Amino acid sequence: MSHLDHTPSTPGKFKMDKSAYPYHGGRLRWHSSLAKLTFWSFVFIGVIFIFFYRSPSSSSSSSAADPSRRSLRTSSWGGPAWEKKVRTSARIRSRNGFSVLVTGAAGFVGTHVSSALKRRGDGVLGLDNFNDYYDPTLKRARQALLERAGVFIVEGDINDAALLKKLFEVVPFTHVMHLAAQAGVRYAMQNPGSYVHSNIAGFVSLLEVCKEATPQPAIVWASSSSVYGLNTKVPFSEKDRTDQPASLYAATKKAGEEIAHTYNHIYGLSLTGLRFFTVYGPWGRPDMAYFFFTKDILNGKSIPIFEGENHGTVARDFTYIDDIVKGCLGALDTAQKSTGSGGKKKGPAQLRVFNLGNTSPIPVTNLVTILERLLKVKAKRNVMKLPRNGDVQFTHANISLAHRELGYKPTTNLQTGLKKFVRWYLNYYSAAGKKADAR
Numbered sequence: 001m002s003h004l005d006h007t008p009s010t011p012g013k014f015k016m017d018k019s020a021y022p023y024h025g026g027r028l029r030w031h032s033s034l035a036k037l038t039f040w041s042f043v044f045i046g047v048i049f050i051f052f053y054r055s056p057s058s059s060s061s062s063s064a065a066d067p068s069r070r071s072l073r074t075s076s077w078g079g080p081a082w083e084k085k086v087r088t089s090a091r092i093r094s095r096n097g098f099s100v101l102v103t104g105a106a107g108f109v110g111t112h113v114s115s116a117l118k119r120r121g122d123g124v125l126g127l128d129n130f131n132d133y134y135d136p137t138l139k140r141a142r143q144a145l146l147e148r149a150g151v152f153i154v155e156g157d158i159n160d161a162a163l164l165k166k167l168f169e170v171v172p173f174t175h176v177m178h179l180a181a182q183a184g185v186r187y188a189m190q191n192p193g194s195y196v197h198s199n200i201a202g203f204v205s206l207l208e209v210c211k212e213a214t215p216q217p218a219i220v221w222a223s224s225s226s227v228y229g230l231n232t233k234v235p236f237s238e239k240d241r242t243d244q245p246a247s248l249y250a251a252t253k254k255a256g257e258e259i260a261h262t263y264n265h266i267y268g269l270s271l272t273g274l275r276f277f278t279v280y281g282p283w284g285r286p287d288m289a290y291f292f293f294t295k296d297i298l299n300g301k302s303i304p305i306f307e308g309e310n311h312g313t314v315a316r317d318f319t320y321i322d323d324i325v326k327g328c329l330g331a332l333d334t335a336q337k338s339t340g341s342g343g344k345k346k347g348p349a350q351l352r353v354f355n356l357g358n359t360s361p362i363p364v365t366n367l368v369t370i371l372e373r374l375l376k377v378k379a380k381r382n383v384m385k386l387p388r389n390g391d392v393q394f395t396h397a398n399i400s401l402a403h404r405e406l407g408y409k410p411t412t413n414l415q416t417g418l419k420k421f422v423r424w425y426l427n428y429y430s431a432a433g434k435k436a437d438a439r
């Protein structure tokens with residue numbers, strides 16, 4: 001029974017008792033019809049007014065019109081003060097530096113990459129729609145962090161072509177680091193539309209604007225280890241098949257790789273896809289297992305630990321955020337220029353895909369043991385069969401291509417990386433708790 005079923009019936013309050021109306025004459029009926037007509041006219045005018053008042057203007061984020069994005073605000077942009085902020089944030093401060101548009105800048109990887117670029121003197125402008133797929137206060141805290149570093153995040157959606165065009169008018173970006181996406185493997189069963197909206201429509205919207213830009217930027221973007229899907233050949237190499245995705249999330253990332261091929265082929269856009277392997281670390285994503293395991297272990301809640309058929313090990317090639325950031329910067333630094341301009345291809349352009357993993361898969365049960373040691377709390381383990389909702393049993397990256405071409409060399413093992421995560425987690429949430437107590 002839903003709680004609505006418990007709503008008390010209050011006939012005395014809500015039921016109209018006919019006897020309470022003393023008038024039944026013809027004149028009064030005429031009066032009441034006139035009153036009804038006036039009333040409904042007002043309602044009609046009111047509805048029209050509300051409709052026009054609330055419909056988004058061309059300068060607001062289209063995300064607000066799409067409930068699947070769950071963007072919390074209608075952003076507004078434009079105007080001299082806003083343009084000045086955009087320009088200042090994107091200004092290059094080192095010799096041979098880049099000006100980079102980072103989409104998904106308030107996200108986990110986006111925040112780390114933005115601050116690393118800014119630190120070395122590149123110009124960085126962020127773009128993020130601040131949707132509420134997970135706690136937006138964490139995204140706002142990351143935004144505050146970047147603001148202190150001099151990175152401005154424009155609030156808007158990658159599907160907002162007018163906004164993207166405006167950004168390229170204001171700044172001739174040399175590079176785009178495209179990290180905005182609907183992440184998470186299992187959530188795709190709950191909200192498939194949001195994956196299509198961000199990972200496919202959003203990516204195309206961005207590429208359409210990039211291809212028209214003069215100069216065209218070079219684009220580095222986040223694909224995913226999940227594209228290997230049901231591939232059983234390990235370690236996963238870029239040459240392996242990726243045509244058996246196990247989740248819609250994986251399918252949209254795979255689609256992204258094909259879309260990248262098309263825009264490279266037709267328009268001469270330089271495109272580099274990075275297949276991230278289960279990235280973790282400080283300022284991470286609360287929807288990921290290492291993050292909510294930490295929370296639940298501390299709260300004494302049991303944690304679901306997946307295992308394969310016949311108690312088979314479920315393992316991931318967990319990769320620490322600082323290593324991923326180095327891989328992203330390596331990809332930007334080695335990206336060649338796009339060859340087209342104003343929507344026309346002038347010659348062949350670079351098209352690349354790299355694995356960015358750690359090359360040492362760790363069973364999820366070991367991850368939990370490390371967390372128990374770091375948190376000094378025993379986990380309540382609830383071992384269960386890997387549900388059929390998109391998860392694969394095992395990931396393992398072959399990173400020799402990224403090593404050769406990008407100089408990528410991960411140096412952080414899971415024990416060390418989780419130690420840094422736990423330190424951040426305890427600090428961040430104890431500070432947040434103190435703030436809440438003070439309110």
Ligand SMILES: O=C(O)[C@H]1O[C@H](OP(=O)(O)OP(=O)(O)OC[C@H]2O[C@@H](n3ccc(=O)[nH]c3=O)[C@H](O)[C@@H]2O)[C@H](O)[C@@H](O)[C@@H]1O
Binds near residue numbers: 184
């Ligand atoms: O590598 C990637 O490309 C992907 O990595 C993660 O996906 P996933 O590896 O599934 O990361 P988690 O959701 O944190 O799961 C980690 C491990 O914990 C396991 N798990 C997850 C949830 C749970 O309740 N119990 C459990 O045992 C999963 O099966 C998996 O083996 C990210 O969520 C994706 O956005 C990303 O694209």
